[in-house]
Amino acid sequence: MPTAKPAPPRTCVATVSLSGSLTEKLTAAARAGFDGVEIFENDLLASPLDATEIRARCADLGLTIDLYQPMRDIEAVPADLFAANLRRARHKFELMNRLGTDTVLVCSSVSPHAVDDDALAAGQLARLADLAQEFGVRVAYEALAWGRHVSTYDHAWRIVETAGHPALGTCLDSFHILSRGSDPRGIEDIPGEKIFFLQLADAPPLAMDVLQWSRHYRCFPGQGGFDVAGLLRHVLRAGYTGPLSLEVFNDVVRQAEAGPTAVDAHRSLLVLQEAVGRVELPAPVVPTGIAFAELVTPDAEPVTAVLGALGFARTARHRGKPVDLWQRGEARILVNTAGAARRDGTQLAAIGLEFPDPAGAARRAEALLAPVLPRRRAPGDTPLDAVAAPDGTELFFCATGHPELPDWRTDFEDLPVTGETIGPDRSPAAAPGDTSAAVPGPLRVDHLALSQPWHQFDEAVLFHRGVLGLDARESVDLADPYGLLRSRAVSDPAGRVRIALSVGPGPADDTAHAQHIALATADVVAAARRFRAAGGRLLAIPANYYDDLAARYGLPDDECRTYRDLGILYDRDGRGELRHCYTLTVGRVFFELVQRDGDHPGYGAPDAPVRLAAQHGARHLGG
Numbered sequence: 001m002p003t004a005k006p007a008p009p010r011t012c013v014a015t016v017s018l019s020g021s022l023t024e025k026l027t028a029a030a031r032a033g034f035d036g037v038e039i040f041e042n043d044l045l046a047s048p049l050d051a052t053e054i055r056a057r058c059a060d061l062g063l064t065i066d067l068y069q070p071m072r073d074i075e076a077v078p079a080d081l082f083a084a085n086l087r088r089a090r091h092k093f094e095l096m097n098r099l100g101t102d103t104v105l106v107c108s109s110v111s112p113h114a115v116d117d118d119a120l121a122a123g124q125l126a127r128l129a130d131l132a133q134e135f136g137v138r139v140a141y142e143a144l145a146w147g148r149h150v151s152t153y154d155h156a157w158r159i160v161e162t163a164g165h166p167a168l169g170t171c172l173d174s175f176h177i178l179s180r181g182s183d184p185r186g187i188e189d190i191p192g193e194k195i196f197f198l199q200l201a202d203a204p205p206l207a208m209d210v211l212q213w214s215r216h217y218r219c220f221p222g223q224g225g226f227d228v229a230g231l232l233r234h235v236l237r238a239g240y241t242g243p244l245s246l247e248v249f250n251d252v253v254r255q256a257e258a259g260p261t262a263v264d265a266h267r268s269l270l271v272l273q274e275a276v277g278r279v280e281l282p283a284p285v286v287p288t289g290i291a292f293a294e295l296v297t298p299d300a301e302p303v304t305a306v307l308g309a310l311g312f313a314r315t316a317r318h319r320g321k322p323v324d325l326w327q328r329g330e331a332r333i334l335v336n337t338a339g340a341a342r343r344d345g346t347q348l349a350a351i352g353l354e355f356p357d358p359a360g361a362a363r364r365a366e367a368l369l370a371p372v373l374p375r376r377r378a379p380g381d382t383p384l385d386a387v388a389a390p391d392g393t394e395l396f397f398c399a400t401g402h403p404e405l406p407d408w409r410t411d412f413e414d415l416p417v418t419g420e421t422i423g424p425d426r427s428p429a430a431a432p433g434d435t436s437a438a439v440p441g442p443l444r445v446d447h448l449a450l451s452q453p454w455h456q457f458d459e460a461v462l463f464h465r466g467v468l469g470l471d472a473r474e475s476v477d478l479a480d481p482y483g484l485l486r487s488r489a490v491s492d493p494a495g496r497v498r499i500a501l502s503v504g505p506g507p508a509d510d511t512a513h514a515q516h517i518a519l520a521t522a523d524v525v526a527a528a529r530r531f532r533a534a535g536g537r538l539l540a541i542p543a544n545y546y547d548d549l550a551a552r553y554g555l556p557d558d559e560c561r562t563y564r565d566l567g568i569l570y571d572r573d574g575r576g577e578l579r580h581c582y583t584l585t586v587g588r589v590f591f592e593l594v595q596r597d598g599d600h601p602g603y604g605a606p607d608a609p610v611r612l613a614a615q616h617g618a619r620h621l622g623g
């Protein structure tokens with residue numbers, strides 16, 4: 001007989017991980033699909049609801065209260081202090097009875113009064129557990145990574161084991177364990193039933209004081225750099241059957257709206273449970289290319305002038321809407337003037353991603369709580385699955401040129417095209433042997449760069465990883481003259497779909513909120529010259545940059561002069577070279593021409609501060 005799959009664990013979120021009042025937090029947690037919550041003491045103290053009302057509210061919302069936390073500075077203290085701690089604890093246990101919750105988290109002491117004496121700690125925790133038992137409460141002892149004498153999970157467990165009390169167990173918290181670099185394999189030595197609670201959080205790799213790291217930078221699993229799934233596997237192998245609970249302290253999350261945060265959090269737990277085989281989701285379908293990028297503009301002229309100078313041709317027009325398809329090689333850009341009322345001017349509103357199984361990719365996105373958009377934007381349109389990314393960008397699940405699948409291009413009627421860019425079959429023009437390849441210019445989209453709203457950067461990374469199956473690189477900081485940008489690239493393993501996600505310093509900064517479409521070319525110098533000869537305007541880069549470049553890389557003078565003349569930036573690493581330049585900005589959008597040689601994997605991060613400064617000084621085109 002096949003063994004039954006273990007039921008998916010229950011999911012919880014700590015109230016400290018959501019913003020707002022306690023009732024706002026509870027409502028957001030319930031709406032996002034969590035089974036329960038950890039109530040953080042301050043949220044209760046600050047609430048106008050009393051414990052029985054909070055209990056009733058949770059029950060109405062279908063939430064259990066799985067943990068009350070934290071109790072601090074309890075153990076390993078002189079007798080008189082411990083007596084006072086027990087009085088405090090009695091009050092909390094009474095409160096927990098009214099709340100209807102049976103597990104309390106006690107974190108390892110940070111008090112200067114605590115002594116380094118495991119036997120004393122164990123004895124006092126056993127006495128606390130005795131008292132807890134009278135109230136039907138269990139005590140879960142957690143090692144804070146900055147605990148005064150107990151800072152590792154194995155140490156906390158030794159004390160719990162020594163105490164040997166049925167109402168005393170341990171609470172594991174992935175942040176405390178992984179931030180200390182502890183080996184999580186030892187978790188399997190703890191009997192599962194003695195792990196009373198499990199808290200999960202990720203964090204970006206930062207070399208800093210661990211308390212500050214924990215209190216400000218924790219993020220949801222899949223958003224940072226820890227192997228949270230690896231840790232969870234050990235916990236499940238130990239036999240833990242309790243809830244998976246997210247406990248994130250994060251400065252951005254504290255300011256963001258609770259509703260979207262709770263959805264992001266739940267998505268994180270779904271991806272994590274999938275990684276350890278506890279939920280089945282539609283399998284990831286990794287995109288294999290960019291079918292199109294769609295610009296919405298109140299005035300098509302400025303942006304189509306740039307496209308024309310880049311060598312794009314208008315090849316087709318939508319049958320029912322003012323949307324034109326502009327194409328050059330494999331790069332396809334839709335210019336949509338139906339969004340004329342948009343306040344921001346020209347912007348990148350939608351992306352078509354190429355999938356081997358678009359319907360499967362869409363099912364996964366939906367299972368991971370992505371907002372599903374109508375399959376047809378207008379009557380008569382080809383039905384395409386689409387979802388909204390966290391920043392509102394519409395993502396279309398495409399299969400271009402597969403006769404058995406709906407093709408977005410059937411909504412478009414070919415226009416007569418003259419010129420060099422498109423072959424007679426309207427297929428990509430830059431194939432070897434194609435005469436048009438001799439004309440320098442873009443061949444395909446190299447990457448898209450999307451600036452994210454200030455509070456949705458981590459969410460966007462998880463979305464692109466979890467929903468689209470892309471790999472994320474480490475985050476890099478880019479200095480803009482008026483603030484620091486953070487950028488993180490996601491891509492498929494073959495580098496056919498590259499998206500640079502960034503987050504700007506503040507909501508009012510236009511440059512930081514620009515989006516761009518980078519176009520791959522085999523010869524950026526020739527492509528830039530052609531663009532300029534066709535009337536295009538390139539972003540000028542200061543001479544100082546080129547003096548430095550010559551010194552840094554020992555480039556020949558004439559090469560540097562050429563780059564300077566065209567505003568081409570140059571970067572080199574062990575794997576290859578990157579040469580790239582930028583058009584002026586139209587609305588929120590600009591274009592980049594990119595030449596990668598060797599296997600250069602980058603996006604020009606070392607040059608970004610110079611580029612950003614130049615953009616602040618540059619004129620923007622209308623539109």
Ligand SMILES: O=C(O)c1ccc(O)c(O)c1
Nearest residue numbers: 070105107142173214215
């Ligand atoms: O930062 C803290 O004090 C704190 C409190 C309770 C926890 O469970 C925790 O992991 C950290």
Ligand SMILES: [Mg+2]
Nearest residue numbers: 142173199247
């Ligand atoms: Mg914790």
